[in-house]
Amino acid sequence: MEINEDDKASSIANGITPFISLNRPLLTKEKYNQYADYNVHSSPSLPIWRRTLLIFISCIRSLIPLNTSEYNTSENVTSDKLISQSRDEKLSNRDKCQHIMHHFGRCMFNIFPFLRTLYTYKVKSCLFSDIIAGFTVGIMHVPQGMAYALVATLPPVYGLYTSFFPALVYFFLGTSRHISIGTMAVVSLLTGDFLDRVILEANFNEKQLGVNSTNITSQIMDKEKLRIDYATALAFTVGVIQFIMGLLRLGGLIRYFSVPMTSGFTVGVAVHVFTSQVKNVLGLKLPRFAGVFTIPLTYVAIFRNIQYANIPTLLLSGVCITILAVYKDWISPKVMKFSKIPIPVDLIIVILSTIVSYFLDLNGKYNVAIIGKVSKGIEHPKIPNISLMGAYIGDGFITAIIAISVSISLSRIFATRFHYKINTNKELIAFGVSNTISSFFHTFPASASLSRSAVLVSAGGRTQVSSLFSCLLLVLVLCFIGPLFYTVPTCCLSAIILVALKGMFLEAKDFITFWKFSLWDSLVWLLTFLCTVFLSVNYGLLLGVIVSALSVILRTQWPKLRTLGQTPNTEIYQDCKQYNNCTQYDQIKIIRYEGNLYYVCAEHFREAVYQQTGVNPVDIYARVNKYLNKIKAIEKSLCNYNLPETTDVESIQSVANLNTVNKGNRNLSDQDTLPDKSPNGHSELYKGQNLPESTSKKKNPLHHFLRKKPLTLEEKVKLEVKKKKITEKLRLVNQSLTFKFLIIDCSCWTFIDIVGADELKQVS
Template sequence: MNSAYFTEHPCKQTEFNKLYQYSKPQKQALRKRIVKPGRCQPGKTIVSLFPVFLWLPKYDWKGNIVSDIVSGFTVAIMHIPQGMAYALLGGVPPIIGMYMAFFPVLLYVLMGTSRHVSMGTFAVVCMMASKSVLTYSVNEPPAPAVQFMNFTELNNTDPAVVPANINSTGYTPVQVATAVCFVVGVWQVILGVCRLGVLSVLLSDTLVSGFTTGAAVHVLTSQVKNLLGVKVPQHRGPLKVIYTYIDIFKNIGQSNPVAIGISAVSIGVLSLYNEVIKPQIGKKLPVPLPVELMAVIAGTLVSMYCNLSANYKITVVGEVPTGLPEPVAPPFALIPNLLVDGLVIAIVAFSVNMSMASIFARKLNYSVDANQELLASGASNILGSFFSCLPFSASLSRSLIQQTVGGKTQLASVVSCLLLLLVLLLIGPFFEPLPNSVLASIVVVALKGMFMQLKDLPMAWRQSPFDGMIWLTTFLAVVLLDIDYGLGLGVALSLICVLIMGQRPKVCRLGQVPNTQIYLDINRYQAASEIPGIRIIQVAGGLHFANKDHVRRKVNRVIGDMSEKTTVDSIVKKSKAYEKEEITRKTNADTAALMLENNQIFCVILDMMSVCFVDPSAVKTLVAMYKDFKSRGLIFCLADCSATVHERMLHCDFFEDFPDSQLFPSVHDAVLFAQQSPKS
């Protein structure tokens, strides 16, 4: 059959399928889909688990090695102050931050698929881990200047030598931190094995913005005591931010003026550089100026020569052990208590990793594998848990620097680890006199980017009230309740909003642009006009059990008043009023002509082009609509169903009740059919 034939004659879906040789794809047997050929080949398995074997042999040593060395050196300098500062957020000694930038990062280099993310400490993840650390090791980590112990003692699980600063369970903060890290790693490995990398889509950009802004409030609150040099009790659970500030104001008279002065100078210098100097000279320098490290060194030297700890009672970092820690297993007895917190941290850390990795992959035209990223992060966290690490994550600031200064591959991270190894082996004790207020200042200045996300709220609200509500609710829940409660509430609200939007697909009336086969929404396009007697309705969205009744009501509303006066039989009953015109019920054509004269509808066409899927409940509703319209003398046609929707209808036996002669590949074919039908 010539396709030109259909320009004036309606083409039915069955004819369309035959003309263009439709065939339904064959599904693989379940056994073949589970056990795919070649999936278990050892060589391919090793390469898939360790992508380094793919890119390292192709590495351009002449073109990239210098850039990676410069990038790695720069990032290593950033790791030192950030690692020490963010480790304090997690409730563990500052040296742990440098361990986090060394042990898990080495394994991530072998298993990760992103070339540019800088893994290590991240403020939000460390803050989330601190909840479990503070819960299962009752007291805060002791003041480093006086009470820090040998690293091996911190990890000793023998109850006979447990220090005095632990709770009744016998675990130190470092031990609890390693247990959290292990649980997070196990969760990420499980999610990766189950191919659940898509879980990151649960955290939309709007939700992440509100969540991280709320978490920034917690981070700032945790550092106020170090900025002021005041001691306040730890609070847990809902409203802990408010209770903390109440205690701070109650004890404000006990603040340490020297600590306040150190904090003010540190924040002032860092802010002056970031806001004034850096925009002016930043682009002219070959590498970024390590102002945070300079602040750490200056603070250490001032504290050392002025003996701030003894003379002014300034809390300092304290003993920093040299060398690498011996591997010690985390306390597995704590794992059942940490499963929920670990899952939340695992999802948040992975979402941050994927967000950063996706940004660089799109910018530099390469791909990242979400499931492999889960496996890489999980395995790295498990390794880190044996070396006293908190859960690690990607850092926005370090990743941007690593890419900006020329980093090409993860060899930059290897260079960074080698330099950190030098610090751990030789230079670590130099930072022992460093005041905690300097580290707190670095954290506070780094929070500016997170607090600037407050601008996202009005923008999100303008774009969509749903997004604005998600942002505000997540932010308030994180601040007033707690980080994990806020995240859970934000995810739940996001899913509810998606469900609400999915329950209300768009339904509109279409009209024809004269002398074309184009049909447009008449409420938006003035050039389109409805065809007399034919009502064309477009449904956009999925049709399922939750919205089938809503769609049916809207379709009837769009069609208009379907009461008795619009039916063929009612018009025949009123035919006596037209005796002079001698209208009778002899032929359907006469009746249809009367309907046209009275601007009545004789055909309803449902445009299914924008319907992405249907379920059995929706199919039954379409059958019910067809029978309802048929009982009232109306022709009901479906047009432009996608192949998947058509196949679902076949699977649900839709065409046992609905004639396939009234299914068309386009709206125009349905219109031609209606115009050429006996009632037209």
């Protein structure tokens, strides 16, 4: 609202005084700074509430000025000023829109990293490489997906689902450019162990019920359907756990998985996977064991039934393993010198074995196991039955931790190699969303694979765009080629798995490196490996983490303590044991404790300081008290020598008679039995002396004197010599305290707790 000058003049002429004048200019940034008395280029000197109050008062004064001289002298708003003001408003609105769009774009780039990838994507230099790498990895997905589905005790088609859907979702949310998402040996093994345990409990419940199969639900009777339901529920649980960890920014928990523990666990898992495939290579039909001691029980069953091995299956497995091993160890390195595109030998083996199995009818004539029906197309999505995981949330947590630890480790390796950054928390969210959404499409938990990721890099893959072409190939296989894999021999897929485990077994070489470097690291590796192999995968992981933590605690429990001395002509203090030219001062001790001072190592700190200084206050206090008590006892004994000696015979006789009276009135016969002489043999005692009754009732004043005989001169000399020796020992103890000042170098400390503070007080 605005009052014109003509209206003002007419109002004043009519005697009407306007009370206020309303001018509503825009609160621009310059006005804001002017009102707040705030310099943009310097830090604010006033607190927030003061600046807010100044802004409010200044705005009120400018918008609603009182009828004072300020009103009469206010400037007129010209048309040029209105035009410039409207122009500033338009510019201000445009800046606001640009600011909002800028932050919106940054937010979208952070949530969906693929937008940044596409925004900066170089078609000419990257597209062809991503196409080649994508199809190459897609070809690997087919045999590995079906093979690792067998490890997870699921039909092969679900391995293809797990290779397709998680990789597709990860493309939109992942920050790593070079990892391949899908099936992986460790996660597949964990899934298989979990499903075996579930089926075992279901069979046990069925036996406990003792009813016919018609009275049991279809989920209990249809074991394959039950496995699929639990696998999808496990995938959903794993995804939710990973997503929550990402939201809570718990990506740093992966750091607690030490390299020795991870290496030992990986080799132990490789032994489990190898053992699970031996029976397929031999053509034996053996039950799967669940729980602890799985590997020993499996090998016992294998050797008991070794005579029933299927010879055609064994021969076919040997041929496949030989071809794969020879190609990957001898031929592939030479081929890679001439071409970056590797030959898909795994897929070639699957195709050739399928053709041989089909035309020779290996299943019908020689009883060679085949994978069976592979459904065509993609099944309809289904909501996972989350209620199944109520009692198995621990399995979901362990699987989630292992899957994300392996994946993030691979992501960091390739990010370091190709000089880009990954966000651990975003990776957690990406894997969580991938597993959660994929679980609706009948998948089991997915993770990154080292072998496929290495092939992706060697084939020239640049970005996650390559995963789109891998998914395209998998769609073609699922929709058109899947049923053709009906006659694929199971032993062929097991051979692919066994050869792929070579890289995991080679990590056993790390034990030698750890042994040379640190005994603690080698013990962590060995204990984790043994627990994983002989107990189970879950116990191996749990005990591995515990052993790793204990190794850190034990190493920090006994840190080194060094005595420092001054280097001549400098102000540098160094370890006196390492540098012989260091100078130490008699009255000053400088000690450096190379570790944190907390409750675990507090006692060691105190004892180490006492040992280095050679002064133990507790020991010295005990020794001094011991010597002082001995001196007091000697002085007390010497007091007996200073008492007046009694040599009078009559006095001694009177004392003896007093003792006799104190014992009570005796008969004369009793008195006759008294000795004729005193103990010293000086004279006879008086017999039958009648003493007053009051005297007999009095306490003997020399009772204490008679109980402790007076010292002889020889005994006195011995006590004085002993006293001098003890006094000399006290003097030596006093001389042992050579220093007066104790300086503790705390530069190595990062924290100290209350127990450490108490120990520090005791030392000081």
